[in-house]
């Protein structure tokens with residue numbers, strides 16, 4: 351998603367900021383009655399798919415699944431699904447999770463050859479007694495559920511990986527540029543929250559590496575009584591602090607979404623001395639429909655979509 355970052359560098363000044371206030375004028379301020387979708391980074395097409403699902407009466411759960419599938423299928427997006435950057439052995443391995451308003455959740459990690467890990471995660475949630483399936487087991491489950499097998503390494507990603515191999519000494523590079531996640535949170539017309547996230551993880555990682563995105567409470571957490579949160583950035587840093595769970599628990603205690611995300615970032619800063627070298631961003635939504643985000647470094651943004659209005663908001667940041 352370097353393109354997203356260059357977008358923000360190029361045009362931050364030109365972003366038209368829609369007023370936040372009208373988004374919050376619900377008849378019941380505790381439970382907005384209109385559909386609302388937010389997602390990490392710049393994802394208008396994904397949010398559009400999600401909002402249409404909600405406008406047709408779909409659940410927030412349906413919306414977040416349909417929304418992130420748009421990015422999973424996009425070969426130009428190098429951090430998610432088809433076209434995602436591979437591990438250091440040239441294999442595209444995917445992590446995803448989904449969580450609904452009842453606290454049901456499902457996830458997959460180290461999944462290969464399946465274009466839509468978020469939908470496999472939903473099947474894990476709905477069709478198995480488990481929460482997470484990994485690797486070959488997850489792939490076999492997906493195939494048994496009717497998902498098609500597909501090589502997810504595009505020519506462009508393969509070229510980049512081969513170029514990386516020449517100079518990288520087989521060591522993954524930890525930086526703020528070569529990884530991202532689409533995380534999406536939504537409130538449906540019933541006032542219920544759900545969330546999903548999906549990623550190909552850190553580029554050129556060790557084979558078998560799993561990030562935060564499929565770990566419930568780290569990359570994603572939803573509690574219909576408190577709020578929902580999703581993370582992007584260096585998964586190892588998020589896992590060490592149970593980031594999304596922390597954000598939701600702070601919102602339960604009355605913190606605003608932005609303040610809760612900031613506190614989770616501060617936790618990373620205070621506990622992880624290497625924090626200047628990586629990026630983490632949190633995006634949160636509370637039950638009143640308030641949205642907030644906070645990141646470690648400059649450059650994080652989120653896309654917000656209410657009914658027919660969509661805007662891209664830069665996140666506040668720590669460093």
Ligand code: ASP
Pocket residue numbers: 445529530531549550551552560561562563581582583584585586
């Ligand atoms: N959190 C993801 C991971 O570590 C990648 C990212 O969002 O940048 O796998």
